[in-house]
Amino acid sequence: MSAGPPPLRVGVVSIVVVSMFVSLFARLYFLQVLDDKTLEDVRGAALFDTIATEGTRGRILDRNGRVLVDNRESISVTIDRNVFNALDDQEEVVTRLASTLTEQGFPTKEADIRARLADPQFNPFKPAPIVDDVTVAVEAYLLERHFDFPSVNVVRNRVRTYPYGNLAAHVLGYTGAISAAELDARPKDRSLDPKPYEPGDQIGKSGVEKVFESDLRATPGVRVIEVDATNIEVDTRSEVRPVSGYDLQLTIDVDLQATVERELQAALLAARQQPKRNPADPDYRAPAGAVVVLDTMTSEVLAMASFPTYDPGDFIGGISSSRFAELTDAAAFNPLFNRATQAIYSPGSTFKTFTAVAALRSGLVSPGETVTDLGVWNLANCTEGCSFQNAGRTAFGTVDMRRSMVVSSDVYYYRIGEKFWVEQGTYGRTTIQNVARDFGLGSLTGVQLPDEAAGIISDPAFKAQRHIDNPTAFPFGEWLTGDNVNLAIGQGDIAVTPLQLANAYAAFANGGTLQAPSIARALLDHDDGAVVTSFAPRVTRQVALDPATRSVIAEGLAGVVNSNEGTAAGAFSGFDHPGFTVAGKTGTAEVPPRADSALFASFAPVAAPRYVVVAVLEEAGFASGTAAPLVRRIYDRIVEPVPAQPVSSSIQRTPAVTASTLPLLPAAVAPTIPPAPRTGGRRTTRARPTWR
Template sequence: MAMTDDAPRFRLRIIGVISISLFVALVARLWYLQVLNTAESEQLASANIEREVRDPAPRGRILDVNGNILVDNKVVNVVKVDKPVWDAAFPKAKRAERIATITKLAIEISRSGRLTKVAELAKAIDNASSIQEVTLAVDVDRDLVLYLGERPEEFPGVTIDQALVRDYPFGDLAAHVLGYVGRINSSEFASVKDSPKTYAPDDEIGKTGIEKIFEDELRGTPGTSVFQVTSSERVIREITERRVDPKPGHDVWLTIDINLQQLTEQELVDALVQARTQNKRNDTDPDITAPAGAAVVLDPQTGAVRAMASYPTYSPKDFVGGISQSKYDTLTSPGSYSPLTNRATEGQYAPGSTFKPFTAYGAIDKGFMGTGRLPTVDGRAFDDGVFNLAKFDRCTSGKCEFTNSRDGTGKIVTSPDVDLRKSLTVSSDTYYYRIGAEIGLSKNDRAIQTSAETFGLGRVTGVQLPSEASGLIPDKDLKKQRNKANPTAFPFGDWTTGDNINLAVGQGDVLVTPLQLANAYATLANGGHLFAPNIASQVKALDGSVVREFAPRELETINLNPAAREPIIEGLLGVTSWRDPVTDERGTGYKAFNDVRFDLNKWPIASKTGTAEVDKKADTALFIAFGPVPDPAKPNTANAVPTYAMAVVLEQSGFGGANAAPVVADTLNKVFNGRVPKAFSDRVLAACAARTSAQIAAAAARGTTGGTGSTGTTGAKSALGATGAKATPPATSTTSTTTTPPVTTTRVPLLREGESCP
């Protein structure tokens, strides 16, 4: 009976011991967490309730030499999705509703002009973090903003925000120079992952042009904002003391003049259009399609690029917020002739007769003229238009007879009393065939190549633009290497006399870019200073302070042989000015400059035409000029200093003197006479067009005709079109029968202080 009474007490004692043990363990654990592990616990707690958000920084602007803003930032409407709200509205169980909403959203965004695929939209939303806002479309129109704003229940979490994107005040002008930005790809991200300016996988980066080369200067430094959030990612507050403000990028100032740029682009397009109207000389000749071309204007004294044009071109605006696949496919299709390619720096062409001054320089400088079978520089002879290689060297196979070009009747062009100067003025081919053959048969058989390389041909110029081509100056070593590496493509490995003859007239395998050609002639013009062309002049901070400046970059000073340079310059002066009063024989560029009444007595121009043969295509038309140049025949020009060098290349366009020379003649004529038209921004043109439309509407309401003059339709179109800019024609108004002006809901854009219409 006693044992029975003690059993409950024993069990209570056991329970008490267990309870006390558990309590002690709990106290010990709490003491450990609160005392020994306080720092670690605080760190874990902080990590759970803080979220860091990147604040993008404004990108720097791009300006021309006069401070005109060529690339800016503008505020646009952006469609975004608040991911937490979206996820709450569409959990995994509602997958069908989610896809339906994404599809509807993609359709509405596409209707607004921003073509969007359902799969791309879904991927962007799914790959975003749970706290992130996802950008779905950039620069959407007002109609879409209103549509989405009126239907929040249909599109949960979809909001309209504002963001900064690239803006191009002058539209497509200088597109190849400026370049564009786009979403960073994996290889680009890997190259900048350690940049202090920190990139995210969905950031934008410069893809081409100045935007790419000066990415580090233009890109701002992103800031950060830190938020406290709940476990369900609801924001409690911003921790403002830990905020880091974004720092804007720097501005890049260019050497180009947007007014001259506009003129150069317009002249280039006009020349190509005009070239297409030509008739072929023979039915068997290739069609003259004139699909593309390039032009470059340099300052020979500094190497500064004043204008650089390439056609066909594109609109950088198409890349804002991401280019649609259809537009990109159009730009990259073969039939579009590569509008994304900057032909001024990436296009490689046979230079044709524009190469002859470098052949002449090599022949004179290396002592070939007046020796062997070559005349002296001043030696004159009748050019019968035919060169027979067999008279120089054994010729048993291949082409042995070479001729000058033919005139409009099909006859080979001949010329009396041809010396070195006149050989350049009238562009005698046979004169240079002889030089090529003589040098090719000598021990110093690289004289022509050495001369070309001295003037910077066959290597990149070093201009501050990406993807520059190096051109090509072929020689026997290169020919042998090519044959050894790929005998199928290059079946012949021996350098022949015929190869040297082709080289002498800028044919065969020799290639140059328009920029290289302009720079080589600029070196001849300035007396031997070979510059790396600058297209950027300085980098400035937001406060206007100069961060970086680009002085002229002289690569080397060439000790040009006066005995070679002077007769070459004199021969080039004759291209535009010489005419035989008896026979009416003329320099190959005479007509182009006299057609525009160019004052050669005041501004003598040294120049050279080129017509390069292309296999199974119409000839490439080339022209290069520099001036003003001291002309020995004009004492008033003794102190002239060349300030402009301009090269033009027109693909499949025929003769250089007929098609490329007029571009240079008209451009330089306007430059030297101070008649370069002002380039107006798209905004100003739109404001002026709107103002004119309003004036027309008001005149119609008053019952006036408004047929001509400043308020008339004809007068308005003429004024806007006179600048060569892409003006928007004024809208045609409907005549009202009342005297009350019609009510309009569209506000007329206002011109800013100091602005005026064309």
């Protein structure tokens, strides 16, 4: 190129330049004219999107069709944490959102927003709810100023609403966003799941919401949409509409349920105000209790209350971790815990009904056989701890089967317990236990509620095995006479749920038909209310109960309430409903070091029993002054019902009456497990943790 002046060489360069441009033009022409592509070529299937649409969850109704759980639309302000974490001006967004919400009438602190963002309760891949149930005005305000609030969104959800507030909370249960574990438990192949879940979908977490989840849940719809290049929906290709879930009709009666809950709270308050008989006695803290009302013929649950309770409305839109911790705090007596089915209690003297059945059925005693009750029973051939007393060492004199019930003579049953063990060659070693198990005590009732407790009915094999398994905590494995004596009065290693006790009394009352208690009556079509499935009574077994035996014991139980010397006579004084005679048994179970549990198990009317009412009050003292009056007031309302009042606004929540809204209580005594004492003298029940 040395030839020629520079301008000529520049000409050569320009030829190179032109040829470079020619190649660019050629390539451009090829790409855009000869080989041009459509968006379908490039994006293909990405142009279609499949969206699951959630349908309406079934409602929950009472036995008369009144709505206990309904659905409504809720507007929530959310923050998408993935977007938020990428923001440079996180502080400003939080500050602006807090002040805006506060100005708009939803007082919100910056710390509240931060707490919600940090709350592990919420699925990290889903927007975290910041404030629920805002007004349409707030929604419009935030959406208009979308660009001032990056990562903030406003969403409308269908949420549960509770027309009767926290009524029957433990039965109903609560719903929440499906957890990762729950999602994993679904079929891996979503097409095999009749009602597949998306992350964030609502699922029943407890109560009938959990047990009947598959019926209540709507079948999700599927919408296939076509989106344009900017991911905006342009057309619906196909749509399968969601199908609403079934309505669930419960066996609960709203009026009775409201009465039972109100009276349970009142009884606990009253129990706390009792004077102590002896200053050294433990406090009557009366922190918790449960009541079950059953239909004796069908074992349908007409009412079931547990205290302390909670508000399922707290779970709408996701509950904060701190609130959840309060609801599961043992020191607050675990408000989420359904004591009617999940707590186990020593039945105390309410168990004598079954000891009596065992004694009469086996022929150990005859109804008219009398015992002279001097207030103390001494075991024969006994060297150590051989003396058992009546409560307060009261001497009842001549006592037969009927009177033993009326006055609650422990001595009468101590004798039965001893005789059974001494004469085991004739009657077998576990006659009392066999009867208790016949009546369903110590085993799951089969009610359609989650996480039911089984309870314990101890016997020689159980005691021996427990000693082998854990010799430190249980140094004695041998079943002694004293064990049998304690068992006869419902003390010792025996613990049942209030529902088990009620169901056993129902079987006794109806002549021996043990059924699984039901909480659900029917599934109804959401749109026309037609019955889809009805739940018939489920007979578990026919218990051998001679009518003569039954009537002797029933007379005794009727005397408890109606005879002048009956332990519940005072509680039922003035109870005057012709044709509606109540029979029942008080029970005062020792739970040292705490105050006694008070129990009352009953049925009515005696002539043709229809109702069973069982009440258990923890740390409440003598049953005759606490549990019996409670049950009496419930019968008053069974005879003369008082209608329950719905809460005025469905959004307005009634504050849940929990332990914290009643007078303050000392912190719970940690349940201590002392080594079982060598059985002998009046044995005390091992303190049993009734909640965990």
